[in-house]
Each structure stands twice: as C-alpha cells, then as structure tokens.
Amino acid sequence: xxxxxxxxxxxxxxxxxxxxxxxxxxxxxxxxxxxxxxxxxxxxxxxxxxxxxxxxxxxxxxxxxxxxxxxxxxxxxxxxxxxxxxxxxxxxxxxxxxxxxxxxxxxxxxxxxxxxxxxxxxxxxxxxxxxxxxxxxxxxxxxxxxxxxxxxxxxxxxx
Ligand code: FES
Ligand code: FES
Numbered sequence: 001x002x003x004x005x006x007x008x009x010x011x012x013x014x015x016x017x018x019x020x021x022x023x024x025x026x027x028x029x030x031x032x033x034x035x036x037x038x039x040x041x042x043x044x045x046x047x048x049x050x051x052x053x054x055x056x057x058x059x060x061x062x063x064x065x066x067x068x069x070x071x072x073x074x075x076x077x078x079x080x081x082x083x084x085x086x087x088x089x090x091x092x093x094x095x096x097x098x099x100x101x102x103x104x105x106x107x108x109x110x111x112x113x114x115x116x117x118x119x120x121x122x123x124x125x126x127x128x129x130x131x132x133x134x135x136x137x138x139x140x141x142x143x144x145x146x147x148x149x150x151x152x153x154x155x156x157x158x159x
Contacts, residue, residue, distance in 0.1 A: 008073060016029065022059075023058040048130075050072040089144040098135050
C-alpha cells in the first residue's frame with residue numbers, strides 16, 4: 001500500500017507492505033538506525049518513537065497504522081529545543097553507558113518534559129517505566145531527565 005506520513009517534520013511517501021513493522025520500515029527502508037530493537041515484543045522500550053506526540057513502540061506498530069500520522073524518531077531530537085536540552089543533560093549526567101536503551105529513554109521522556117517540564121521525580125520514573133536499561137541502574141537517567149526538565153522550564157518561563 002502507499003502511505004504518507006510526517007517524519008521528523010518532513011513529509012514522507014512510500015510504498016510498503018501494510019503489515020511491515022514500523023521499526024523495520026524506519027531502520028531498514030529509511031536508514032534511521034538510531035531507533036533500537038531490544039526485544040521485538042513490546043517489553044523493553046528501546047524502539048520507542050512518538051506518534052502524534054505520544055510514545056509508541058515501533059516494534060508493535062505496523063506501516064498501515066502510521067498512514068497520515070506525525071512520527072518523530074530520535075534523529076528528530078536535534079531539530080527540537082527540548083530534544084537538544086535533553087540529549088545534553090544525558091551527556092552531562094553521565095547517564096549513557098552502552099547507549100542501547102538511550103534513544104528509547106529519551107523518546108519516552110520527551111512528551112512528559114514538553115507538557116510538564118517541572119514533573120516530579122516520581123512522574124519521571126513512571127514515564128520511563130516501560131523502558132529497560134541493563135547498565136545504569138536508572139538513577140543517572142532519571143537525574144538527566146530531571147535536569148533537562150529544569151532547563152526547559154527556565155526557557156519557557158523566560159519567553
Ligand atoms: S524492541 Fe520494541 S519494546 Fe523492545
Ligand atoms: S545504557 Fe546500556 S542498556 Fe541502558
């Protein structure tokens with residue numbers, strides 16, 4: 001089938017099998033390899049993207065389901081002020097070890113920080129609860145999201 005969607009702010013049209021997994025479409029057909037596949041069964045969160053601003057597991061989403069939607073991947077963060085702040089905070093907090101889970105973690109954090117930059121630490125943990133990390137013990141990841149939230153809130157207040 002032919003599908004059209006917005007991908008990181010740009011319109012995208014392609015022909016694909018309707019039941020092709022979105023993670024395969026993005027990584028293999030479009031070369032967006034920042035998205036990671038951990039489990040492939042909806043349990044690890046490594047493949048998280050945003051669909052119409054909300055988190056979505058791309059390993060459980062089929063091509064037909066993104067027709068007409070707005071998709072954001074980790075590659076799109078560099079074009080968003082909140083995304084740049086978030087990625088810098090992960091670096092500064094030393095929240096990245098092997099890095100495999102980090103794209104999913106950042107995508108999971110972004111909707112919360114966009115809507116509620118002053119989110120409580122517990123709300124950050126809830127937002128990240130579907131994302132597994134085998135390296136860090138999570139503390140620095142939560143620290144990084146908290147730092148990013150503080151910085152985003154300051155920017156918003158300064159507007
Ligand atoms: S790869 Fe999609 S949830 Fe693990
Ligand atoms: S940094 Fe290695 S899995 Fe999270």
